[in-house]
Amino acid sequence: MPGARITAAGWGWRHAGRPVPAVAGLDLEVPAGQKVLLAGPSGAGKSTLLYALAGVLDPADESEETGSLQVDGAVSRQLRGHAGLVQQDPETQVILSRVGDDAAFGAENLQVPREQIWGRVRDALDAVGLGEDQGICLTRDTSRLSGGQKQRLALAGILAMRPPLILLDEPTANLDPTGVLEVRDAVLAVVERSGATLLVVEHRLAIWADHVDRMLVLEPGGGISHDGSPGELLAPGRVRDELAAAGVWVPGRVPAPMTPTSTSAHSPTAAPSGTLLTARGLAVSREPVTPGWRRRFGPTPTPVQADLDLELGAGEAVVVTGANGSGKSTLLLTLAGLIPSHAGTLTAGAALKGERAGHLPDDPYRWKAADLVSRIGTVFQEPEHQFVATTVRDELLFGPRHARDPESGQRLFTDEEAAQRADGLLTALNLESLAEVNPFTLSGGEKRRLSVATVLAAGPEMVFLDEPTFGQDANTWAVLTGLLRGLVAEGRSVLAVTHDADFAAALDARTIELAAVAAVPVNPVNPVNSGESGARS
């Protein structure tokens, strides 16, 4: 199967409801079988180009197309199954609930005869490392695959269609380093074997730079600004500097953490000292161990990690690493008082409870949300999960307005103090111009900065973050690490679940590596008495 040839002449696309086109005046010639890396700052129209080539851009509803864009001499919308597309979020790349069915889906739609489908499916799954030889049977439940496996399954689904053009839109942005390499190698193997033309969009250029023939740099609202081999374009020089300045991850460059312009926003509460949080014999699990009588009929949940002892002190930076499914995020949620501990004890120190602690229980899970927010802040992986207001400014006011004194139930901050904190954070994170904007309409990097700012607004002593740098461009990365360094210097404690070694280095963090699940000694836990009292005995 030969690869597809792409020809663009003065092509442009304006999305419905947007004043300026996402892409304009694009002239391009990609010969069959070429491997192309698409780079450029956010908003340069890279995804738009991919979607157009995949034939999923709708020319109706008020959007506007100019010039021509052709795949093998035809408009891609009219070519079914000619291009395969993998997008960023693994959860939306899986369609059906059985691995075999999911891989067969595209081939079925192209009316491949039944006799051929399973042969194609098995070949495709073998090629991406999800074959029966690798221990994945065709009936495996797709929801039990890791992120990297889901992306590879999507690739297999495309491969079974045998398309001459493969399009990848940041396929590794949500994956850990192992997943990134898994997917990258699977893609390269597939392209090698099929001879398909490859177009891949990625922020972290190092993943692909050594493996593609050509690199294109797109300009926001324009066409191609640079075109050459990755070696040429990424060599020290003007293009490399331009890309770096635009927030693109160029190989071999770690951005310098950017110290925020003002740190006063989160310093009014006195910085603590001493131990903030102590865990003894802690076991964590997402499955609740509430002894409901119905649970007797179901299987007993086993903790994903058990017998953990750890201590988190003031002014400490800690990163938690470990393989997929080793319970990093579960541990984080438990320490942050968001899910109950499975067994063992979690004790908040006097330094964390603060002077006005009243009779706060030891276990943060038993605190009210209003008491939690001024002591422990948690930044979730997906910023949108934490947005609760309709403007950026209200989002920042929310925490300080809701923080309470546990003793008296009085507000911790007056309206003026809350406004002061919000404004301080807006300035520190360069979000001033967006103060009245709806958080859901922000760009990815802006959402990330805002989600961190919102938990800082109530001045927590501890900040927990789940994969804060996933999918972020280099500029957001620099702002984020700078901000967190500032917190640590103030004497607050930062704990992040991350695979980002540069992030750990930038924070000068202590590393806790969680063992893979299989290595954890699983204590037989009786659900009826594994509550706190049982665990203490």
Next chain:
Amino acid sequence: MTLPISPRAGTTSARSASAARTAPSRPEAGSVFERANPLAKLAALLPVTAVLVATMDWVSSGIVLVAAVALLPLSGIRVGEFFRRAWVLVAAALVSAWGTALVGEDSGALLFEAGPVSISEGSVLAGLATGLRILAVALPGVMVFITTDPTDLADALSQRLRLPARFVLGSLAAFRLLGVLTEEWRTLGQARRARGVGTGGNPLRRLGSWLGQVFGLMVQAIRRATKLAITMEARGFGTGDRTWARESRFGAVDAWVVLGGLGLSALAVGLSVATGAFNLVWA
């Protein structure tokens, strides 16, 4: 990590030949009920339910109920699992039986009386019949539900009943997304607690916080659904005919299942008429 690049040209044809015979992506083992075609199970359920809806007596309900319990081993459902799913229905049946016994029309000897509330032999029997009927209608349905995989149902609906693939597979994908959203609902709750959104307070405040979480879930659902639609479209879904990798077939098992359903309903009607308990609802 290195991936094996295996040019399996030789093995492919042999494999696909065997693949055409068996449906490789479908569980081959399993209980009779799990192997049966979902449509056959529904076809068996239909006459049984029709009988129970038509007549209001404890004989037919009792027979169906006994049969359902006797068939439990055939369905491969563990007893614990069954009651974990069906206990709500059992509770509902008990409540209805109690209610009918209390307020039902009195006949026969009076057993208990307190003001407007009275329990007689007649009303107790009516309550019993009501409770049994609810259980008899619900439990076989639960058994079919537990033993039916949504994927197999979708296969049968689109290939056998010729429902449009766009609708059936769209629903199936949405169904899978529903599971993802359940997980997301939990995460949203945790994420909002971390922001200081309490779940306590007065009912109005709770409602407000709940609505906020619903809104958050809606946003995520729409985002996900849009992306999923693009994924499906990019794989050629939505226009024209398609082939099916796995054939939804009817076999000997299915014939037995349908016959079993018909036989059971006939037995229920027959015994009910013979004992004189038969009692048409609209008669």
